[in-house]
Amino acid sequence: MLDQTPKEISERKALRINPCKTCQPVGALYAALGVRRCMPHSHGSQGCVSYHRTFLTRHFKEPAVASSSSFTEGASVFGGGANLRSSVKNIFDVYDPDVIAVHTTCLSETIGDDLNSYIMELEIPDDKLVVHCNTPSYVGSHVNGFANMVAGFIRYLADPRAPKNDKIGVFPGFVNPGDIREYKRILDLFELARVILPDQTGIMDGPMTGVYEMFPEGGTTIDEIRSLGGARQALALGAAASTEPALALKSKCKVESSVLPLPIGVEATDNFLMTLSGLSGRPVPKELEEERGRLIDLMLDANPYFYARKCAIFGDPDTVLGITSLCLELGMIPLYVITGTPGESFTESAKELLSRYGALEGAKVKAAADLFELHQWIKNGRVDLLIGTSYGKQIAKAEDIPFVRAGFPILDRYGHSYHPLVGYRGGLLLAERIADAVMDEMDRKCLDEDLEVVM
Amino acid sequence: MDVKTEILSKYKAKVFKSRKEHIVEVDNGSEQLIAANTRAIPGIMTNRGCCYAGCKGVVLGPLKDTVVLTHGPIGCGFYSWGTRRNKARPNESGENFVQYCFSTDMQEPDIVFGGDKKLRQALSEAYQIFKPKRIMICSTCPVGLIGDDIHAVAAWAEAEFGIICAAFSCEGYKGVSQSAGHHIANNGLMKRIIGTDDRRPEGKYPVNLLGEYNIGGDGWETERILKKIGYSVVSIFTGDGALADIARSHTADLNLVQCHRSINYIAGMMKDAFGVNWLKVNFIGVEATCETLRHLAEFFGDEELKKRTEEVIAAELEEIAPDMAHYRERLSGRTAAIFVGGSRSHHYQALLRDLGVETVLAGYEFAHRDDYEGREVIPTIKEDADSKNIENLVMEKDRRYRMFLTPERFEDLKKKMPLEDYVGLMKDMPDGAYVVDDLNHYETEEFIKHLKPDIFFSGIKDKYVIQKGGVLSRQLHSYDYSGPYSGFRGAVLFARDVSMGLFAPAWKMVTPPWAEKREPNAGKAAFKEAESLKEAGDA
Numbered sequence: 001m002l003d004q005t006p007k008e009i010s011e012r013k014a015l016r017i018n019p020c021k022t023c024q025p026v027g028a029l030y031a032a033l034g035v036r037r038c039m040p041h042s043h044g045s046q047g048c049v050s051y052h053r054t055f056l057t058r059h060f061k062e063p064a065v066a067s068s069s070s071f072t073e074g075a076s077v078f079g080g081g082a083n084l085r086s087s088v089k090n091i092f093d094v095y096d097p098d099v100i101a102v103h104t105t106c107l108s109e110t111i112g113d114d115l116n117s118y119i120m121e122l123e124i125p126d127d128k129l130v131v132h133c134n135t136p137s138y139v140g141s142h143v144n145g146f147a148n149m150v151a152g153f154i155r156y157l158a159d160p161r162a163p164k165n166d167k168i169g170v171f172p173g174f175v176n177p178g179d180i181r182e183y184k185r186i187l188d189l190f191e192l193a194r195v196i197l198p199d200q201t202g203i204m205d206g207p208m209t210g211v212y213e214m215f216p217e218g219g220t221t222i223d224e225i226r227s228l229g230g231a232r233q234a235l236a237l238g239a240a241a242s243t244e245p246a247l248a249l250k251s252k253c254k255v256e257s258s259v260l261p262l263p264i265g266v267e268a269t270d271n272f273l274m275t276l277s278g279l280s281g282r283p284v285p286k287e288l289e290e291e292r293g294r295l296i297d298l299m300l301d302a303n304p305y306f307y308a309r310k311c312a313i314f315g316d317p318d319t320v321l322g323i324t325s326l327c328l329e330l331g332m333i334p335l336y337v338i339t340g341t342p343g344e345s346f347t348e349s350a351k352e353l354l355s356r357y358g359a360l361e362g363a364k365v366k367a368a369a370d371l372f373e374l375h376q377w378i379k380n381g382r383v384d385l386l387i388g389t390s391y392g393k394q395i396a397k398a399e400d401i402p403f404v405r406a407g408f409p410i411l412d413r414y415g416h417s418y419h420p421l422v423g424y425r426g427g428l429l430l431a432e433r434i435a436d437a438v439m440d441e442m443d444r445k446c447l448d449e450d451l452e453v454v455m
Numbered sequence: 456m457d458v459k460t461e462i463l464s465k466y467k468a469k470v471f472k473s474r475k476e477h478i479v480e481v482d483n484g485s486e487q488l489i490a491a492n493t494r495a496i497p498g499i500m501t502n503r504g505c506c507y508a509g510c511k512g513v514v515l516g517p518l519k520d521t522v523v524l525t526h527g528p529i530g531c532g533f534y535s536w537g538t539r540r541n542k543a544r545p546n547e548s549g550e551n552f553v554q555y556c557f558s559t560d561m562q563e564p565d566i567v568f569g570g571d572k573k574l575r576q577a578l579s580e581a582y583q584i585f586k587p588k589r590i591m592i593c594s595t596c597p598v599g600l601i602g603d604d605i606h607a608v609a610a611w612a613e614a615e616f617g618i619i620c621a622a623f624s625c626e627g628y629k630g631v632s633q634s635a636g637h638h639i640a641n642n643g644l645m646k647r648i649i650g651t652d653d654r655r656p657e658g659k660y661p662v663n664l665l666g667e668y669n670i671g672g673d674g675w676e677t678e679r680i681l682k683k684i685g686y687s688v689v690s691i692f693t694g695d696g697a698l699a700d701i702a703r704s705h706t707a708d709l710n711l712v713q714c715h716r717s718i719n720y721i722a723g724m725m726k727d728a729f730g731v732n733w734l735k736v737n738f739i740g741v742e743a744t745c746e747t748l749r750h751l752a753e754f755f756g757d758e759e760l761k762k763r764t765e766e767v768i769a770a771e772l773e774e775i776a777p778d779m780a781h782y783r784e785r786l787s788g789r790t791a792a793i794f795v796g797g798s799r800s801h802h803y804q805a806l807l808r809d810l811g812v813e814t815v816l817a818g819y820e821f822a823h824r825d826d827y828e829g830r831e832v833i834p835t836i837k838e839d840a841d842s843k844n845i846e847n848l849v850m851e852k853d854r855r856y857r858m859f860l861t862p863e864r865f866e867d868l869k870k871k872m873p874l875e876d877y878v879g880l881m882k883d884m885p886d887g888a889y890v891v892d893d894l895n896h897y898e899t900e901e902f903i904k905h906l907k908p909d910i911f912f913s914g915i916k917d918k919y920v921i922q923k924g925g926v927l928s929r930q931l932h933s934y935d936y937s938g939p940y941s942g943f944r945g946a947v948l949f950a951r952d953v954s955m956g957l958f959a960p961a962w963k964m965v966t967p968p969w970a971e972k973r974e975p976n977a978g979k980a981a982f983k984e985a986e987s988l989k990e991a992g993d994a
Binding site: 001002003004006010012013014015016017018019021022023025026041044045046047048050051052053054055057058061062063064065066067068069070071072073074075076083084086087088089090091093094095105106107109110111136137138139141206208209210211212213214372391394411412 | 465466467469470494495496497498499500501502503504505506507508524527528529530531532533534535536537538545549550551552554555556557558559560561562563565566573574575576577580581583584585595596597599600601627628629630631632633840841844896897900914915916917918919920921922923924925936965966
């Protein structure tokens with residue numbers, strides 16, 4: 001496995017090997033799937049959307065609908081305006097969504113298609129909408145694409161004249177439906193009215209009923225997005241995925257946002273709950289305090305299996321920061337912390353976390369990194385555990401390291417998207433997975449006489 | 456209203472006009488045309504991919520002894536990394552690049568100021584780290600638009616590092632589907648690799664396996680059977696394949712063409728340049744495999760080989776007979792729909808027939824008319840603006856041209872087997888079945904409502920659309936992490952997988968006991984009889 005990867009590390013300026021990111025459009029597509037009766041539309045060749053639908057379907061084990069402008073060489077030379085016009089007509093005719101959310105691709109960006117003017121010139125049925133955002137694949141990553149699409153919805157739809165309401169806006173970050181369900185449960189316990197944008201529950205975690213629906217009940221409604229303009233405040237969860245939408249809402253509707261890290265781990269969840277407590281004027285519900293207690297209980301009970309164990313964490317910036325935070329709380333040493341998404345705010349935040357626990361010395365933190373480099377680091381300094389997406393399984397096998405799957409994408413296992421990483425429940429789940437991985441490894445490798453039934 | 460008319464009735468003028476030519480109700484009594492390899496309609500949810508997917512994803516990606524470097528922004532390289540299940544084992548020197556993804560990860564300045572420099576730098580780095588003997592460069596959309604000369608950079612790398620470096624201009628917008636990319640990859644392999652090593656491998660009956668991508672290990676099962684009979688496999692295009700082997704593929708006596716669509720160009724060009732005959736084979740299905748093996752033996756015309764072939768067939772059939780009988784009993788009488796790439800929708804009908812399953816709907820994602828109607832229609836296929844853009848190489852006779860068959864024997868064999876011919880999918884389908892080219896999301900849903908197939912074989916994008924509607928769907932692009940499905944042992948695995956899918960106890964639990972009893976869409980065949988799990992386990 002990965003036998004061509006040498007131990008010696010050489011500097012690379014141009015060659016990306018085994019990436020830890022993908023391109024903006026797939027993030028935009030996922031964001032658009034969290035709006036009710038919305039058809040995500042990729043303005044490029046059909047190959048782009050084919051890859052993106054494949055990718056999302058493999059992660060969620062759910063249909064991921066989206067259409068394409070299906071560029072050919074002609075459109076690439078003369079511009080994609082005509083393709084967009086026929087697309088929009090055909091989509092409303094055949095699939096009848098309420099809104100089409102267009103995102104661009106490297107193809108349409110390189111030829112300079114002006115989506116603003118294309119959309120202005122479209123003939124759109126009265127009760128229908130077309131929105132867009134720019135997602136050049138050669139800038140940032142899928143996380144930025146996600147952020148740009150959410151911001152796109154706000155720019156088009158959030159209404160600055162919307163009546164002031166007592167709702168809070170919630171930008172959930174690039175997370176699974178399982179996380180959004182957990183947010184909702186927590187917000188309900190605080191009795192906080194809210195608009196979550198986007199909200200893929202019911203769409204990307206649909207139940208098996210024997211009846212397929214292209215646009216199931218679920219997702220943020222257009223009216224809800226409009227009403228964000230009158231929200232009293234917004235919470236932007238995860239700086240990388242939610243800062244853009246927060247800025248868009250402020251600039252268009254003067255609604256302020258608090259940007260918080262994804263509430264993964266104890267401290268981040270504590271801060272999230274205290275923020276909600278402040279917003280709702282209610283104390284943190286007992287139910288949540290007890291959940292917290294159960295998480296701390298497990299952390300102390302299983303401490304010997306966490307403490308001082310070295311781990312490598314990779315994936316999307318907000319998720320990785322959350323997992324790093326939890327690992328530090330567990331007493332683990334995150335030796336390598338990387339994301340493929342560029343941006344130094346990630347490295348600053350990660351270093352700040354590590355230094356608070358005295359774990360910065362000897363640790364490597366990097367944005368715009370790749371899994372080839374991570375693998376080389378591991379060859380030069382072993383870790384006890386690897387935490388990240390499905391693509392880590394090659395390294396885990398090559399180096400015989402226990403592996404915990406968390407983040408996006410998880411293509412090779414079932415059920416992940418149903419469960420949260422956020423909140424105390426998410427922490428409990430992740431801590432349990434980590435302990436299981438460490439202990440399963442011990443059981444599998446130990447001598448017969450060392451195999452214990454009791455702890 | 457018949458099914459076709461009803462389905463088309465939802466479409467407005469332009470879409471209607473286009474789609475009606477792509478849907479055919481089979482009537483073997485009359486000559487039937489189908490439109491294929493035409494543009495996807497903007498906004499209509501096609502399952503098609505792009506030129507890059509066909510070139511890098513399908514044809515070049517499986518090669519294990521070469522660094523396949525994607526020149527473009529990160530997405531395309533990332534999505535085609537480890538996602539096609541083309542298995543490969545390291546070659547003798549331990550090389551295996553199939554587990555890796557290499558990309559220039561172009562950034563905005565590269566788009567603005569040109570990406571040549573970054574490509575050169577990436578090639579240098581790849582050479583420094585891996586010392587590969589071969590690097591293939593594949594371009595994505597923006598590269599063609601900004602005009603990076605990847606071919607010049609490849610020539611520079613060859614001179615600089617003393618390696619083989621070829622470039623493929625397979626930008627996603629070219630052509631109308633993956634198909635253009637297959638063609639571009641075929642052309643590149645023909646121009647740059649095939650015929651560059653004249654050492655003929657030892658062993659009798661040397662053949663190449665073309666259009667076998669070793670998905671789930673299909674190629675290995677096929678190779679196992681061929682080797683057991685006594686054939687030597689010179690090279691495989693391209694599953695678990697190596698360019699080092701492909702370099703001497705012209706020394707083989709026969710090309711076996713499994714996937715016609717993706718590789719027929721090379722079969723044709725190798726015939727023209729080197730005189731290597733090609734035979735359309737099918738190693739999917741028990742009967743089909745036996746027939747193919749007999750054709751092969753007949754081609755070489757060696758009595759000893761024919762005898763050995765019959766012995767191997769008999770032994771293999773004996774090995775799988777109890778399992779096949781078991782699964783046939785479980786599956787017989789059911790109906791299937793198949794929508795896959797460019798040849799499998801045809802191949803798998805043979806395997807399904809072995810199991811008593813009739814195919815009521817079949818279609819290809821990116822085929823041409825000859826894949827449906829047979830190669831005899833090729834001269835009548837009109838070139839359009841999109842197909843004209845893909846170079847059509849005309850091969851001169853090479854100095855190493857040699858004929859294995861006399862012209863008389865060639866003509867004689869042509870009557871007995873699909874020698875340099877492919878009959879296409881439609882003639883093998885029963886009257887009343889539907890053939891649909893570039894089947895889309897809406898049509899999939901509609902055909903399920905009308906035809907109520909028990910199983911719908913397709914790809915990952917529509918798998919859960921179909922299953923959420925209560926119909927079992929198995930992926931025939933990637934085999935749902937299973938396989939091999941080829942040859943004799945593969946047939947049993949396929950039958951097992953379909954059977955376990957249909958008989959999953961959970962199908963019966965879809966409707967809760969307190970809810971109104973409603974027939975799940977078309978999947979009711981799955982609920983018909985409850986066979987015991989014990990029985991399933993005994994197989």
